[in-house]
Amino acid sequence: MYAAASGMAAQQTQLEIVADNLANAEVAGFKGAAATFADVRAGEIGLGTTTLGRHALFAQGKLVKSSGPFDVAIDGPGFFVVERDGHRAYTRNGEFAREPDGSLRNSAGWRLDGVRIPGDALAVRVERDGRVAIDTAHDRDRTIARLRLATFPAPEAMRPAGATLFVPTDASGRARLVEPGAHGAPSIAFGMLERSNVSIVESVMQILSAQRAYEANAKGVQAADEMLRIANNLHRG
Incomplete structure (x- = not known):
């Protein structure tokens, strides 16, 4: 559940950054930003992801x-x-x-x-x-x-x-x-x-990808919640 929830949080951060990029796509000299993510692990066990921060992309604009x-x-x-x-x-x-x-x-x-x-x-x-x-x-x-x-x-x-x-x-x-x-x-x-170095087409594709990943992680949270509910009922039985 934690792994899926952290994935949802990461995709929410990604959506916020891409939305900010799009909002400034027509601002002269604006530089788009990107987030950096890392795995959270306990030995060989993956526990999810964490956001390390955001940084500007200084590619030349037109x-x-x-x-x-x-x-x-x-x-x-x-x-x-x-x-x-x-x-x-x-x-x-x-x-x-x-x-x-x-x-x-x-x-x-x-x-x-x-x-x-x-x-x-x-x-x-x-x-x-x-x-x-x-x-x-x-x-x-x-x-x-x-x-x-x-x-x-x-x-x-x-x-x-x-x-x-x-x-x-x-x-x-x-x-x-x-x-x-x-x-x-x-x-x-x-x-x-x-001009801004933000590509509207690429940003839209990033939004669609982040939305799909968010939905997949949300299903993981739902599945984990259902497993906990079943385990709780077994314990009561």
């Missing part, structure tokens, strides 16, 4: 052209560095807008680190190597900043801090800043956004 004048995407591994209220986080969502002070912020108010657009800028662009250039009434192609990206030894161990935000942990290692566009390094795609 890059699509966007209409935002300050949208950027990362082609390859790495994260944008964002800050708010003295706290630092990391994201793959490059959907930013210019604020009155010239900073670039996302919809949650997180500021893109290291970039501030002057008020006289008539046009802004970001090159593949992270160079931020502007055109003004007096000059063209003036470099005002250079984006750097953060990479981690084990990004899958980072802790989610929102739909598209992550913070490092001891297991993920410390951030290392890299220059985009160098040999083997990620590059910047200006005027693009990275």
